[in-house]
Structures are given as structure tokens and as C-alpha cells.
Amino acid sequence: MEPSLDNFKLSCELLGHSMDVRAVAAGGVSPEGGQLILSGSRDKSTKLWRPSGNEYIESVTLQDHKNFISYIYYLESEKWICTASNDSTICIYKQDGFVPLITLKGHGSTVCALAGGLKPRSLVSGSWDKTARVWSISETGDVRFIALEGHEAAVWAVATLQEQQKYVTGGADKCIYYWNEKGEKLRLLKGHTDCVRGLIALEANTLLSCGNDxxxxxxxxxGECVRELSGHSNYIYSMARNKALGDQVVVSCGEDSTLRMWNVITGDQLGAPILHPAISVWSVTCLQNGDIVTGSSDGVVRVFSQEPARQASEGIRNAFDLAVSTRKSQMNEEIGGVKKDELPGPEALLSNGTREGQTKMVRHPDGSVKCYSWEMGNWNLVGDVMGGTGGTQASSGKKMHEGKEYDFVFNVDISDTEPPIKLPYNRGEDPWQAAQSFIHRNNLPQAYLDQVANFIVKNSESAPVLNQAPTGYQDPFTGGNRYVPGTSNTNVRSGGNVDPFTGASSYSTGNSANQSRVDVNFVKSGDKHFPISSYRTFDTCDASKVLEKLKEFNNKISTSDGKVGEELLLAVIKFTEPTPELDLTSLEALIVLLKWPAGMLFPVLDILRLAVRNEAIFSVLNNTHNFLSIVIPHLAGSAANQLMVIRCLANSLGHTTGRLHIEKQLPEIIDLVAGIKAGSANLQIAVATFYLNVTISQILGVAKGEVCHVVTSGVVELLKWAKDLEACYRSMQAIGNLTTTPCGQETIAQVISVDYVMDKLRELTNTPQGENFSKVNSVGQALLAAF
Known part of the structure; x- marks a missing residue:
């Protein structure tokens, strides 16, 4: 039976990169067995993922390049990891190395392709500088190269024909060249009508190529093109052989968001394509076991398997399918001639403007597009962008100029007697910086700066039509009016269990003062205090009280502020069940309620912290609306919202997807949490639990020094003001956890000796303070003994 992509399902998603994953490759075998996955990103890092059961764990991050990673190649004979970058260099690492064995320098621009050479310890590279190079590296580290010169534009693809002892290169000039070992050009193949992006050497001296056509x-x-394989609707970026399925099986991916499988002998497409929830599928590789790995513009590495035992759970696959459905609806949606899903999200408003009057179009989680203007140190809402849909671009919208990709390539008339000058521009660049580069590149007068920059602004945004914004400030993250932190919030003494939202007992996250506090796990003094390997979650909820508060707030707000029908309130309450299930209707209702004014948001956030305990719910929410962009802004809000957001974060750490997503922004999150200097006992416990869960993720996975450092700093800040014994206990458990990790020991040793930390431990160890004193005394003595 012929292989089919129909049999492949999502196996797992590897979350760790903060930007596009431009390159993936299959590495060597890990010490535990199983093949490594290598990934490179626009975030300038290369990551090694080692197999662990049916998942992969990030084991090493390499960060020696100064710009984005464009290609990764694993040289099997030497066990070298070779990374190519936009910084014009190639770094070569040993498989178990952390610093480059050698760095190859000499290309004049981005190195965008790599392959093994004809001889041992050799590589061939392709670059935007219009050349390819064959590098030879001696045992002593001496480097020699032969330049392959002849292309008229960037060399995007390279390959080696071992049987013929030849090299092959493909470029943005639409040409494919054959070369001998001396660097002499032997043959020219023409047929592609656009940039050649990939090459694969096949048996019997045959060749497979792909490109932007x-x-x-x-x-x-x-050298005759005897077969064309059609199916992709946009640029093809990458191809890979899947030898586990047969020598004739190849997979490909590209700008149409799809992964496809082919029989290159018959020309048949094998099964339906797998659509990704991302604009660009940049790279693809295949593992020895037949699994397929892709890297995409959403920063995710995905593994697909045809083996049921290696496929993800039904809930995770359903979440992926829902994200794909959302992507389908977005693919043809444009506004003002610009694809909506290429616009930045609200996070773009966290960066300051570069000049007074600068404008930005921002895509919001609800699908709307708004225009903001930088005025007097703030991004002010100008209005809604109302451009029409339709008129889809034949290509991705990326234009080629000198073999490189740009969103726009303008013709600029400088003189009546000279031809227009090409002005390349990528959306998201500062127009004034792009104009300045254009002026320097073409030796133009500096007086042209404003004229060129305004030309870019006018033509890159297609003059979108704006609906004027309402008078007053509008929160770019929620669409609501400005709220003042601390309003609608009663001062609550530390250690009490008064409702932190109303000061009354109508809706409380804790029981009466005469009962044990909600969400606290008591430990006997003789029990083991650390390391702790079970995540702590906040599960207790009185659904009737939450619903009562939702109805109260819903009756107080207007339709324009988000007033909804009671059916939506009843739908979201399903998430308060002990084991919430993924229900798309309830999730849509929750998204609607999350747009309520910040002062009335805490019961909605309370439901959110219960919903995100389910990994499938978290995945769908994160893929469609970016979980952290929803909750992080409220860490600077009222105490009520702070409490619920921190509980959301603590609960999300209970599963792999949540941990990987949160860790990407952990320094920012901890900086905000550490900024909280006072609060109720419940808030203290929430903060301590969040830190404890982060340390659990470190002792169960590969501990990272930078994580240990920021967590330690956060715990120390909490111990400065926390009075609640349970919060202090969990804080000390977090410290104890870190002492069991190699990277945490040094950090803890530096911090634990600080006077106020030692004084805090002695205070808690020697002074009885209530019913929880026994376990606090015990854990404090254990920590003092350790140091």
C-alpha cells in the first residue's frame, strides 16, 4: 500500500521559540535513544529537542548568531550541527557542544542554504551574496573554500550529487547550475519561472527542485524536466525525503500554510495536505521513524506521525483542528489591501513610537483592526480600520528584489532622465529607517528623507479608511475604558479571608476565618518538604456565587460595554466543573466576557483560571487569542484581577502547553508579579504557588539557569512582605526545589545568605505563629541546614 499523508496526525507541538521557526532538521541520536530535533528561529536561537516518551523536551539552546537562523544542517559523518544565519556566518557545533567548534565567515550577506560536501569535513553553502561556497575544514581547524560564482541573484538552494561528484545550486535568478569540485560551471537548467528555493539529489543522478512558482x-x-508536481498554491519553501516510507516519497511545505506528500516517480500527491494554523510553513524534515517535523511562522515546531501510539490525545488534536479551522477563515481576509493576519497584535503597542504622529494598524483578538497614533508618549486610538475584503494576492504579497523577500518593492522616480530606483520595504519596519537606508544606498540628498518616508507610509498601508474613535481613552487590549488600579477594591488586611472584591461575603475565594483556607494543602511536620514534583492548582469554586456576581455585573453594564444574554453566562459556568471539558460554545462565550470593563472582570478571570486547567482548552484559547496577551495586562490592575491572573498562571503551569508558553515570557511575568508589594493572604498564596509551580517544571525537566535566577529573585521579593504562613511555606518549598537542581544551587547559594532572607527563615523557624507553624518550622530548619 502506498503511503498517504491522510494517515498522519499531530504528535506534539514544541513551544519555546519566540518568533518564526525558519529551519528544522533531524539530528543525531540522543543519549537516551531516539533522534534529536533541531530548530532555528528568527529569535536568533537554535534549539535541540530530545525525545522523552512521545514528546520532546528542550535540552540545549544555542545563541551565538547575531541575527535570525535561516538554515540548519546536521553533518552525520562528523556529528556536527551546522547553523546558517542572516548575520552572514555559519556556526558549527559538536552535537554535545554548547559553543561553536568553528565559525565560518566570508559570505557577504545572509547564508540561507547548507548541504554536506563531497569530501569528509566539508560543507556547501548558499548566500544572498549571489555565491555558493564549498568549505573544507581540516582536523587542525584550518578552513579553505572554493567559491561557486555565476548566479545573478541570491543562491537559495544547494545540493550534492555524490554519484556524479558534482554540486548543484539554485537561485533567485530562476536558474539551476551544476558545478565540479574545482568550482567550474558544468550545466544550466532552466524551467522555473520564479526563485528556486529547494533542491534534493535523488537516485540515478536525478534531481528534484522547488520554488516560488x-x-x-x-x-x-x-538535465531534462520530465515531470512537474503541482498542488501548492503559493511559494514552496522546503522539501525533505521520507526514506522510512520509500525512496520515492518527498514532503514539501510553503506559504500556502500546508504540508504535502508526493511520489516523485509517478508525480502523484499522496493524500490530502495538512493545513497549519500559521501563514508560512518555513521548513520541513523527516525523522528516521517516518515522523514529519515542520517549523512555522507562529513560532511552533510540530511533529506529525502515522503511528497511533505516537499521535497526540484526541483533545489536543481537536484543539489543533480548531486552530486550523480558524486559519482557513483568515486566509483570504484582507483589509485595505493588507492581509489581516499579517498585522501585529496588541503587543505592538507595548513598544514606544519612534516619532510624534507615527501610526500603527493593530489586529485585535476579536478580529477587528484598529489604527493607533503615537502622541505625547502614548498610543492613542484613531479609529477602526474599515477596508474591504477580497482581491486576494496571487502570491503571498512578498516581492523579490535582488533575490531577497520584501512585502513591497516600490518604483521611485528621482529624475526624468533616469529609470526609477527600486525601494524595498517590509511591513513592520520603521518607514523613516527604511527611507534613510534607501538614501544612503543610492547616494541621494538627505533632504529627500521625509518625502521618501511619507511615500512609504502612504503606499504600504493602502490608505485604510478609519471610523473615528470615540472620545476618551480605550484600552487596546480589552477595548474597554481606562480603569484605575485599585478602584472597586476594598483594602484587605493580610491574613484575612474577607472577599477581596467587595469586602462582603457574597462572593469569596476563601471560606470563613474559622475554617481551613481554600486551596491550601497541609503537610505534617514529619513529611518531606522538598523537592515537590506535583503541581499545585486552584480548583475550589462556588459556581452559584460566581454566576450571581456575573449576573450582577451584566445588569450594570450597557450593551456597548459588553452586556450579554443570560445564555452566555450559563455557558461559561460549565468551566467551573471539577474536570472542565473543551466546549467551543462555552469557550466563545468566555472570550466575549473577557472583553468586559476591567473593573468587572474578576469573576470572568476566576472562570478562566478554572478553564485553563484543561490543556486542550488552553491550547485553543492560546492559538486563537494568545492567552498571555489576555491576562498579562491585568497584573498591573486591581488586586482582584491580580489574584485571578496569578491563579490562572499557576493553573496553566500544570500542563506542558501552558508551561512552554509561559516560560517564553517568564522574565516579564515575574517582573510584574514581583512588583506586587502587598495584598491579602489569598494573593500571597497565589504568588507563592505560581513560583512553586515554576520550580517544579525545572526539577522535572531540564533546569535553566536564567529561569532559576528570575524565580529566586521573585521569591525573595515575596518573602520581604508576605505574612501568611502558607505563602511563606510554599515560598520556602520553591527555594528547596531549586537547591535540588545544579543550575539552581549556585543562584540559591548567592541569595540565601542575604541578611533579610536568613532573618526571615530564622523568624519563621523560631517563633510560633499559629496552626501552620509546625510545617513552616520544619521546612525552615531544612533550608537552614542546607546552607
Whole structure:
């Protein structure tokens, strides 16, 4: 039976990169067995993922390049990891190394392709500088190279024909060249109508190529294109052989958001394509076991398997399918001639403007697009962007200029007697910086700066039509009016269990003072205090009280502020069940309520912290609306919202997807949490639990020094003001956890000796303070003994 992509399902998603994953590769075998996955990103890092059961754990992050990673190649004979970058260099690492064995320098621009050479310890590279190079590295580290010169534009693809002892290169000039070992040009293949992006050497001296013309071409030994494989609707970025399924099986991916499988001998497409919830699927590779790995513009590495035992749970696959459905609806949606899903999200408003009057179009989680203007140190809402849909671009909208990709390439008339000058521009660049570069590149007068920059602004945004914004401030994250932190919030003494939201007992996250506090796990003095390996979650909830508060607030707000029908309130209450299930209707209702004014948001956030305990719910919410962009702004809000957001974060750490997503922004999150200097006992416990859960993730996975450092700093800040014994106990458990990790020991040793930390431990160890004193005394003595 012929292989089919229909049999492949999502196996797992590897979350760790903060930007596009531009390159993936299959590495060598890990010490535990199983093949490593290598990934490179626009965030300038390369990550090694080692197999662990049916998942992969990030084991090493390499950060030696100064710009984004464009290609990764694993040289099997030497066990070298080779990374190519936009910084014009190639770094070579040993598989178990942390610093480059050697760095190859000499290319004049981005190195965008790599392959093994004809001889041992050799590589061939392709670059935007229009050349390829064959590098030879001696045992002593001496480097020699032969330049392959002849392309008229960037060399995007390279390959080696071992049987023929030849090199092959493909470029943005639409040409494919054959070369001998001396660097002499032997043959020219023409057929592609756009940039050649990938090459694969096949048996019998045949060749497979792909490119921006969305076609895969099969070339025979005589250099004739005997077969065209059509199916992609946009640029093809990458191809890979899947030898586990047969020598004739190849997979490809590209700008149409799809992964496809082919029989290159018959030209048949094998099964339906797998659509990704991302604009660009930049790279693809295949593992020895037949699994397929992709890297995408959403920063995610995905593994697909045809083996049921290696496929993800039904809930995770359903979440992926829902994200794909959302992507389908977005693919053809444009506004003002610009694809909506290419616009930045609200996080773009966290960066200051570069000049007075600068404008930005921002895509919001609800699908709306708004325009903001930088005025007097703030991004002010100008209005809604109301451009029409339709008129889809034949390509991705990326234009080629000198073999490189740009969103726009303008013709600028400088003189009546000279041809227009090309002005390349990428959306998201500062127009004034792009104009300045254009002026320097073409030796133009500096007086042209404003004129060129305004030309870019006018033509890159297609003059979108704006609906004027209402008078007054509008929160760019929620759409609500400005709220003042601390309003609608009663001062609550530390240690009490008064309702932190109303000061009354109508809706409380804790029981009466005569009962044990909610969400606290008591430990006997003789029990083991650390390391702790079970995540702590906040599960207790009185659904009737939450619903009562939701109804109260819903009756107080207007339709324009988000007033909804009672059916939506009843829908979200389903998430308060002990084991919430993924229900799309309830999730949509929750998204609607999360747009309520900040002063009335705490019961909605309370439901959110219960919902995100379910990994599938978290995945769908994060893929469609970015979980952290929803909750992080409220860490600077009222005490009520702070409490619920921190509980959300603590609960999200209970599963892999949540941990990986939160860790990407952990320093920012801890900086905000550490800024909280006072609060109720419940808030103290929430903060301590969040830190404890982060340390649990470190002792169960590969501990990272930078994580240990920021967590330690956060715990120390909490111990400065926390009075609640349970919060202090969990804080000390977090410290204890870190002492069991190699990278945490040094950090803890530096901090634990600080006077006020030692004084705090002695105070808690020697002074009885209530019913919880026994376990606090015990854990404090254990920590003092350790140091």
C-alpha cells in the first residue's frame, strides 16, 4: 500500500521559540535513544529537542548568531550541527557542544542554504551574496573554500550529487547550475519561472527542485524536466525525503500554510495536505521513524506521525483542528489591501513610537483592526480600520528584489532622465529607517528623507479608511475604558479571608476565618518538604456565587460595554466543573466576557483560571487569542484581577502547553508579579504557588539557569512582605526545589545568605505563629541546614 499523508496526525507541538521557526532538521541520536530535533528561529536561537516518551523536551539552546537562523544542517559523518544565519556566518557545533567548534565567515550577506560536501569535513553553502561556497575544514581547524560564482541573484538552494561528484545550486535568478569540485560551471537548467528555493539529489543522478512558482520539478540525468508536481498554491519553501516510507516519497511545505506528500516517480500527491494554523510553513524534515517535523511562522515546531501510539490525545488534536479551522477563515481576509493576519497584535503597542504622529494598524483578538497614533508618549486610538475584503494576492504579497523577500518593492522616480530606483520595504519596519537606508544606498540628498518616508507610509498601508474613535481613552487590549488600579477594591488586611472584591461575603475565594483556607494543602511536620514534583492548582469554586456576581455585573453594564444574554453566562459556568471539558460554545462565550470593563472582570478571570486547567482548552484559547496577551495586562490592575491572573498562571503551569508558553515570557511575568508589594493572604498564596509551580517544571525537566535566577529573585521579593504562613511555606518549598537542581544551587547559594532572607527563615523557624507553624518550622530548619 502506498503511503498517504491522510494517515498522519499531530504528535506534539514544541513551544519555546519566540518568533518564526525558519529551519528544522533531524539530528543525531540522543543519549537516551531516539533522534534529536533541531530548530532555528528568527529569535536568533537554535534549539535541540530530545525525545522523552512521545514528546520532546528542550535540552540545549544555542545563541551565538547575531541575527535570525535561516538554515540548519546536521553533518552525520562528523556529528556536527551546522547553523546558517542572516548575520552572514555559519556556526558549527559538536552535537554535545554548547559553543561553536568553528565559525565560518566570508559570505557577504545572509547564508540561507547548507548541504554536506563531497569530501569528509566539508560543507556547501548558499548566500544572498549571489555565491555558493564549498568549505573544507581540516582536523587542525584550518578552513579553505572554493567559491561557486555565476548566479545573478541570491543562491537559495544547494545540493550534492555524490554519484556524479558534482554540486548543484539554485537561485533567485530562476536558474539551476551544476558545478565540479574545482568550482567550474558544468550545466544550466532552466524551467522555473520564479526563485528556486529547494533542491534534493535523488537516485540515478536525478534531481528534484522547488520554488516560488509553487511547482516541484523532477529532472532526469540528462538535465531534462520530465515531470512537474503541482498542488501548492503559493511559494514552496522546503522539501525533505521520507526514506522510512520509500525512496520515492518527498514532503514539501510553503506559504500556502500546508504540508504535502508526493511520489516523485509517478508525480502523484499522496493524500490530502495538512493545513497549519500559521501563514508560512518555513521548513520541513523527516525523522528516521517516518515522523514529519515542520517549523512555522507562529513560532511552533510540530511533529506529525502515522503511528497511533505516537499521535497526540484526541483533545489536543481537536484543539489543533480548531486552530486550523480558524486559519482557513483568515486566509483570504484582507483589509485595505493588507492581509489581516499579517498585522501585529496588541503587543505592538507595548513598544514606544519612534516619532510624534507615527501610526500603527493593530489586529485585535476579536478580529477587528484598529489604527493607533503615537502622541505625547502614548498610543492613542484613531479609529477602526474599515477596508474591504477580497482581491486576494496571487502570491503571498512578498516581492523579490535582488533575490531577497520584501512585502513591497516600490518604483521611485528621482529624475526624468533616469529609470526609477527600486525601494524595498517590509511591513513592520520603521518607514523613516527604511527611507534613510534607501538614501544612503543610492547616494541621494538627505533632504529627500521625509518625502521618501511619507511615500512609504502612504503606499504600504493602502490608505485604510478609519471610523473615528470615540472620545476618551480605550484600552487596546480589552477595548474597554481606562480603569484605575485599585478602584472597586476594598483594602484587605493580610491574613484575612474577607472577599477581596467587595469586602462582603457574597462572593469569596476563601471560606470563613474559622475554617481551613481554600486551596491550601497541609503537610505534617514529619513529611518531606522538598523537592515537590506535583503541581499545585486552584480548583475550589462556588459556581452559584460566581454566576450571581456575573449576573450582577451584566445588569450594570450597557450593551456597548459588553452586556450579554443570560445564555452566555450559563455557558461559561460549565468551566467551573471539577474536570472542565473543551466546549467551543462555552469557550466563545468566555472570550466575549473577557472583553468586559476591567473593573468587572474578576469573576470572568476566576472562570478562566478554572478553564485553563484543561490543556486542550488552553491550547485553543492560546492559538486563537494568545492567552498571555489576555491576562498579562491585568497584573498591573486591581488586586482582584491580580489574584485571578496569578491563579490562572499557576493553573496553566500544570500542563506542558501552558508551561512552554509561559516560560517564553517568564522574565516579564515575574517582573510584574514581583512588583506586587502587598495584598491579602489569598494573593500571597497565589504568588507563592505560581513560583512553586515554576520550580517544579525545572526539577522535572531540564533546569535553566536564567529561569532559576528570575524565580529566586521573585521569591525573595515575596518573602520581604508576605505574612501568611502558607505563602511563606510554599515560598520556602520553591527555594528547596531549586537547591535540588545544579543550575539552581549556585543562584540559591548567592541569595540565601542575604541578611533579610536568613532573618526571615530564622523568624519563621523560631517563633510560633499559629496552626501552620509546625510545617513552616520544619521546612525552615531544612533550608537552614542546607546552607
Amino acid at each position: 509553487a511547482i516541484l520539478r523532477f529532472w532526469n540525468e540528462d
